[in-house]
Structures are given as structure tokens and as C-alpha cells.
Amino acid sequence: MPGAPNDWQRFFSFSTDHKVIGIQYLVTSFFFFLVGGIFAMIIRGELITPESDLVDRTVYNAMFTMHGTVMLFLWTFPCLLGLGNYLVPLMIGARDMAFPRLNAIAFWMVPVFGTILMASFLVPGGPAQAGWWAYPPVSLQNPTGNLINGQMLWLLAVAISGVSSIMGAVNFVTTIARMRAPGMTWFRMPVFVWTVLAAQIIQLFGLPALTAGAVMLLLDLTVGTTFFDPAKGGDPVLFQHFFWFYSHPAVYVIILPIFGIFSEVLPVYARKPLFGYKVVAISSLIITGLSAIVWVHHMFASGTPGWMRMVFMATTMLISVPTGIKVFAWVATIWGGKLRLSTAMLFALGGLVMFVFSGITGIMLAAVPVDIHVNNTYFVVGHFHYVIYGAVVMGIYAAIYHWFPKMTGRMYSEGLGKLHFALTFIGTNLNFFPMHPLGLQGMPRRVASYDPEFTFWNVVASLGAFLLGMSTLPFILNMIGSWVQGEKAPKNPWRAIGLEWLLSSPPTVENFEELPIVVSEPYGYGKSDPLVSNPDELEVAHEPN
């Protein structure tokens, strides 16, 4: 039956249904997660021995550049946009996003710039090699002399990604501000919605700065302007400012929705209301505000004057206050709760632990004396992989497991899920913990060969990486197998409280037959207040098939 929720062809069409687009984002981004993962396997394969022996050095440079770029622009960003797309309209009681067609266009730009980026493997000279931050003057080198080169395609892909993200951000902010159901006041919104709002506001004010820098770099590279070329009077540090003005807040764009996911998942499986809901919600916006004034902490070693270092050290440490508030709120939420350790809960708890660890190394890095010492070493690499793999990827897995029954109408296999969690948790720590001692010992990042004294921890890290590579297999098996022949999911398998759980799994096109009339706060676990006053009118009653 065409148009039915289970009609698979919709997922390959220009659909404007936010739920279809959400799943399109999720599946596309997971494909690129695997691509970026293969690059990571090559990097760790190279680093298992001190010599540069597995791949050529230029290939190695291309690998870490593409690994970072793919993982950020083609995996975490679009994946979280997918979750936001699927969940936000359901959670606020809307029938779709504010601009469904714009939404679809924004999604279809993802495979376009993904293809452009991958096409750089086919041009002479290969892909960009200047790292995901593309600092000039390295990124201005064009040894082949061709107009179309790896770095140029990289900039093009990033620019298109920027346009797509701005479209998405306009859509999300409008949707959340104006499409909430009757009674869904600001302080009745689930925290996930708050965090998506906070993250998308960052996109709106931050991304244009990167676009500006990317345009200037592209002009330098192609038509011969001299903005960033120090040999011709340009200023390469200015690019670093443009880049980090966006790219540090970009970390909050991906971690904020993860905070939202923790805030959704923990109360459900602890059977307790979220502790300090309003404070958790507001602290998301405080993080958004502070994220605009911390970027120079990436540039402590870039000839930054002393007063500037002090100011940005202070602002960076300040941002741990709203973040710490959230962490304590989550701990208080599960404290004394009746925990049910489902796969989603395990991933949320694991992600939380990893996040605390990465937060501690983050504070260390914010301190100028420490940062000057470990700048550009593996300590930094270890820190942000604990954030991005430990917290973000595990948070994404928590969300996928938690909402899998809602999205597909099927239950997942807990056994495979727990195996997936065990492999991921062990693999993450095995892979990324050794990077901290390596960094403190002085091993620089982005090198294909290293001093043999670093061998032990590198071997451990590489084994952890291969374990992480394998950990995706039970996940893929679980997702495909359960979607095809899993047990049919009821409306609300987790006894969760939220508008999305009042609808059948998966919800029908346009979600709500009658808009819900919300009458109570979210997370009313252990209370008996109804969430909406018209629960029986949300859907057309139909015979179970």
C-alpha cells in the first residue's frame, strides 16, 4: 500500500514527511560512519608499528583529514539532524516540521556533498591532506597545479554542508518556536527539544563565520587572492579565528542533543522524574551563549597574546559550570532509582561516564600551562575522542535503541544489543585511553611514524580500534534483523512518558489526527498526572493488523 508507514520505497524518494527524512538522515549518516571507520582502521593499522609502512605518508595525511571530515560533517551532524527530525515534531505535538520541503532539500544535499568529498579520491593528487581544520598555509599548497584538487573539493563540500545546515537550523528553530501543540509551553518541552534548539542556534550564529573563512580560503586557492598566505602579506591566524569561532561551538552542536538524549533516556529506565528539569533546560541555552566566547582556547599556541589566553581560559572553564549542573542532575536522576539496564540505558550510562572523563581532560586542556605543553599531541586526540566517540556515539546508540521500536514498529534484540554495548565500551576505552599517556609523553598527532618508545600504547590503541570496528557488526545485524523480523512493538514498550509514546509504532503520516492538548510537565514518572487531556483522540481507532 503506497504511503503506508511501512512502504520501504518512501525512504528512497523525495519525501517531505519528517519521519522519513529522519530515517534517511540516520541511514545515510551511518553509511558514512562506516566509511570514516574504514579510514580510522587504516590510520590505526599504520600506527601499530613505529615505521611508516602500511600506507604512503601522503595517503596517511589524506586518511586523517578525511576521517575527521567525514565523522563530523557526514556522520555526527547528519545523524543528530536525523534524530532531531524524527523526534522534535513528535515531542512538541506537531504534524511535521515548519518547512517540510526545505527539510527534504537540506537532507538531499548530504549525499551530494558526501559524493563531492569522496570524489576527491579520484582527482590527481588525491584528497585534502591539511587535516579537518584546513589551516593555511598547508591547505594552500597545490602541488598538482590543477584548479580541481582535493583541497578545493573539500572546501566545496564543506560549503554545501554549511548551506544544508543553515536550512536545517532555520527549520528547527521555527518549528520549535512556533509549532508547539496547545498547552506545550516552553517549560513543558522535553529536554531533547531544548538541546536541539540550543544546538541549532549555534549553527545559525557560528556556521556563517566558517563559511566566510572557507570562501576566503577557496579564493586564495583558486583565483590567487592573498588573504591567508603569509608569503604575500596574508594572515594565516585569521583563518584559525574564523575556523574555531564555528568549529569549537560545533562540538556543542553535537554534544547538546546528546545531553538531551541522556535527559530523555535516564528518567525512563530509572523510573524517576528528571532532576532539576528547568535548570537542565536553561543550562543548554547558557552553554550556547558561552560557546560563542571560548574559541581561542584552540589557539593558545598560535602566538596568542597573554591577556587573550587568560580571558579565554576563564571563559572555557566557565562553560563547565552549566555542563556540570547537567551531569549532577543526571546523577541525581538515577540516584535511588529503580534502574532497568536495557541496552539503551547501558549506552546512556556508558556515555555519561565517558563524558565525565572527557570533561576532566577538557578542563586540563583549558588551563594554558597544560595546553601549551600538550598542544598538538595525542592528549588532545584522546580528549576529543572521549567526547565524540565516548559520549556522542554512545549517546547516539542509546537514542537509536531507545526509539528503535517507535521508528520501525519492531523490538530489537537485547542480547545483540548488550554484546554491542560491551564491545563498544571496552573498545572505546582501549582505543582512546592510551592516547592520554602517549600525549603526556610527547607523541605528536598526525604523524605516520613515531619513536619506538611509544610502541606499547599504540599497539593497545590499535587493538582497541579494531575491536570498535568489530563492535558495529552486532549492531548492523541487530538493526537489519530486528527491522525485518523483530517482534512487533506496542505503542509504549518502555512505559515512557512523552507525546511520541502515545502514538502507534511507527506513527502515521502527519502524526496526530487531533493535536494533543498538553496538561502537565514532562518526566512525570511516579506521578499519576495525565500528559494530555485528549489521549484517545490523537489517532484514528483502527483494527490491529
Place this chain on the structure above:
Amino acid sequence: MNPTETDLRDDASPAITEAHGDAHHAAHGHGSPGDQMFGFVIFLLSESVIFFSFFAGYIVYKTTAQTWLPEGVLGLEVREPAINTVILVSSSFTIYLAERYLHIKQLWGFRAFWLLTIAMGSYFLYGQAIEWSHLAFGFTDGVFGGTFYLLTGFHGLHVFAGVLLQLIMLVRSFIPGNYDRGEFGVASTSLFWHFVDVIWIILFLLIYIWQ
């Protein structure tokens, strides 16, 4: 307040009120006029950050560059750009008048002032082109040349886009029933024009006055 079943499914229903707007999103593929304006304002705020980034870059270069003006260049001629500025700023008033005429349903008054705005915008672009063609430096002549052409060019692209939008709105004003769903097209084009205007004033002060 909830829309009825027929409201929801009827794709061709022309009368969309603010209150019922939400219900029609999925059916029509775009938001209610109020949502559209809200989204457009957000977009403009975001767009302004690109300009502010360029402005910030310009200020950094101007205050720190070892060599600022290219050899043989003494400065910029202000007379022509000043005339251009007056034209562009005035066009913000003519477009406002056009909008007022549309509000009181006087289509010909709207078209007249709208066309005048298009003419003024086009003159601005013409003036910009004339200025460029007489300059003694190009965009590869140091960071001064680069930022000058980047800022005026990027702003010029926005003026060009604005004139194109105005042309589309002018043609659409001849379609019967064009304003039944509100005046979002005209209102947003007008807002965009004011935005381009304000950006130009900052740009003019930065590049031409602060030499």
C-alpha cells in the same frame, strides 16, 4: 480550535488563517505566512554573521597588515560611492512606500514605486561596476585589494539577488489572486532590501570613510 478532518486533508483549500496554519504544513509543503516570516528573519540574522565575519577580517587586516594599500594606490575615491549610497538608502524609502500602497490595495501605486526601487537598485549595481572598472588595483593586490573586492562583491551579489527577487514579485503582482495567501513575498523581499541597505551603510563607513 482544532481543525476538522476535511480541513486537514484538503490540499486545495486556499484560505489559511494564522490559527489554522499549523494544520496545513504537511499538506502544502511550506509553513504558514507567519512561520515563513519568522524563518526568513532567522535566516537574515544568520546571513548577517557572514558579513560581520568579513568586516571583522577587514578590521584585523587594516589595523595589523604590514603593507595595506598596494603600491601606487593612495586611497579610494569617495564621490561616486557616496552617490551610490544615497541612491541605495533612498530606495529603502521607495520600497517602503510601495509596500504601503499594497497594504491599501492600490496595485498601480505599488508597481510604480516597486519599479522605481528596481531602477535604483540597478543603478547601484551599474555604479559599482563603473567604480570597479576604474580602479587601479585588482583582487590579487594584497589583502587590501582582496578584502575590497570581497566585501563590495559579496554585497553586490546580495543587491543583485534583491533586484531579481523584486522583478519576480513585480511579475507576480499581475497574477490574479496572488495576495490571497498574504504578502509574504513582498514583505520578505522588502526586508531583504532593508538588510542589504544597512549592510551597505556599515560597509561604506568601514571602507570609504575610515581610510
